[in-house]
Amino acid sequence: MAAAVARVESLAGMTTIPTEYVRTEEERAKKAAEGPQIPVVDLEGEGCVEEVMKAATEWGVMHIVNHGIDGGLIERLRMAGKRFFDLPIEEKEKYANDQSSGKIQGYGSKLANNTSGQLEWEDYFFHLVFPEEKVDLSIWPKDPADYVEVTKEFAKAIRGVATNMFRILSLGLGLEPDRIEIEVGGMEDLLLQMKINYYPKCPQPELALGVEAHTDVSSLTFILHNMVPGLQVYHDDKWVAAKCVPDSLIVHIGDTLEILSNGRFKSVLHRGLVNKDKVRISWAVFCEPPKEKIVLRPLRELVTETAPAKFPPRTFAQHIQHKVFKKPIPAEQEGV
Numbered sequence: 444m445a446a447a448v449a450r451v452e453s454l455a456g457m458t459t460i461p462t463e464y465v466r467t468e469e470e471r472a473k474k475a476a477e478g479p480q481i482p483v484v485d486l487e488g489e490g491c492v493e494e495v496m497k498a499a500t501e502w503g504v505m506h507i508v509n510h511g512i513d514g515g516l517i518e519r520l521r522m523a524g525k526r527f528f529d530l531p532i533e534e535k536e537k538y539a540n541d542q543s544s545g546k547i548q549g550y551g552s553k554l555a556n557n558t559s560g561q562l563e564w565e566d567y568f569f570h571l572v573f574p575e576e577k578v579d580l581s582i583w584p585k586d587p588a589d590y591v592e593v594t595k596e597f598a599k600a601i602r603g604v605a606t607n608m609f610r611i612l613s614l615g616l617g618l619e620p621d622r623i624e625i626e627v628g629g630m631e632d633l634l635l636q637m638k639i640n641y642y643p644k645c646p647q648p649e650l651a652l653g654v655e656a657h658t659d660v661s662s663l664t665f666i667l668h669n670m671v672p673g674l675q676v677y678h679d680d681k682w683v684a685a686k687c688v689p690d691s692l693i694v695h696i697g698d699t700l701e702i703l704s705n706g707r708f709k710s711v712l713h714r715g716l717v718n719k720d721k722v723r724i725s726w727a728v729f730c731e732p733p734k735e736k737i738v739l740r741p742l743r744e745l746v747t748e749t750a751p752a753k754f755p756p757r758t759f760a761q762h763i764q765h766k767v768f769k770k771p772i773p774a775e776q777e778g779v
C-alpha cells in the first residue's frame with residue numbers, strides 16, 4: 444500500500460493554499476509579455492516546411508492547424524478525460540501510481556523531491572498509449588466506458604501527426620524525409636506517453652504553479668487542452684502566454700530533438716499557470732525514444748568544423764539521469 448498522497452483536488456476549496464504550493468517571489472507568474480506570439484502553422488499550407496523550421500528554431504514551440512486529426516475524436520478524448528477526473532477521488536485512487544516502487548503509470552500528484560519540498564497545483568493520469576502492443580490496459584481507466592477505445596484511436600492519430608512533423612523537420616534540415624523518425628526509434632520503438640494534467644481551481648493562483656518551468660525530455664510533445672489558458676513559454680527572456688487557438692495542437696520541441704539537431708531546434712522552457720475560476724485540463728503526449736536502444740547524438744550531417752557537436756552522446760535513460768539527478772554523462776559511448 445502506497446503512502447497517502449494529498450490530491451490537489453481535495454485542496455481546491457480552501458481559502459489559502461498550503462505553504463508547499465507557495466512559490467518564491469521569482470518563480471511567481473507576473474503579467475505575461477505582449478508582443479510576439481507563438482507561431483501558428485498550417486500543415487496543409489504551402490510554406491509549411493519553412494514555417495515549421497522558423498518556429499522550431501526561433502521558438503521551439505508552435506500551434507499546428509490542419510493537422511489531420513478529426514475534431515470529433517478530439518472532443519471525445521476531452522470528454523473521456525473530463526469524465527474520469529469528474530469521478531470521486533476514492534474511485535481515482537484505485538488507479539494510483541506508486542513512484543517509490545517504480546510504478547509510474549496511473550493517477551498521481553507530484554511528490555516533494557527536492558530540498559525546497561515544493562509541490563505543483565495539479566493531479567494527473569500518466570500512461571503509455573503507443574505502440575499498442577506495449578500498452579498495459581490493466582491500468583487504464585475503466586470508467587468512462589469508452590476511455591480505452593477513444594484513447595487508442597487518438598494515440599494512433601497523433602502517431603501519424605508525429606511522423607508528419609518528423610518528416611517536415613527532416614526536410615527542413617535538408618535530410619531524407621524519414622531520417623528523424625528512424626533516429627528516434629520508428630514505429631516500433633518510439634513510445635508515446637500520455638499525461639492528462641488536471642489543474643483544479645486555485646484560491647491563490649498568483650502564488651502557485653500548475654507545472655513548474657521545465658523543458659520536456661521527449662523528441663516532440665503534443666498538447667491539447669480544454670481551451671482554458673495557462674501554458675506559458677519562455678521566449679527572448681520573457682514569459683509568453685499561449686493563446687487558445689481553435690482546432691489546433693501545440694507542439695513542443697523536446698531535449699531529444701535539440702540534441703539530434705545539434706541545437707538548431709530549441710527545447711522550449713515552459714510552465715503551467717492555474718486560475719481561480721476554471722479547472723484546466725491538458726493532454727500532453729510525449730514522443731520518447733527507447734531508453735537504452737539508441738544513442739542520441741547530433742546528426743553527423745549537422746556537425747561541421749564550424750559547427751562542432753554541442754552535445755555529448757547519451758542514451759535517453761542517461762539523459763534523464765543527467766537532467767533529473769545531475770549524474771554525469773558517461774564519456775565513452777560505442778562508436779564515438
Ligand SMILES: O=C(O)CCC(=O)C(=O)O
Pocket residue numbers: 638640654659666668673674713714715725727
Ligand atoms: O498543461 C500544459 O499546457 C503543459 C503541461 C506540461 O508542460 C507537461 O505536462 O509537461
Ligand SMILES: [Fe+2]
Pocket residue numbers: 657658659664713
Ligand atoms: Fe512540459
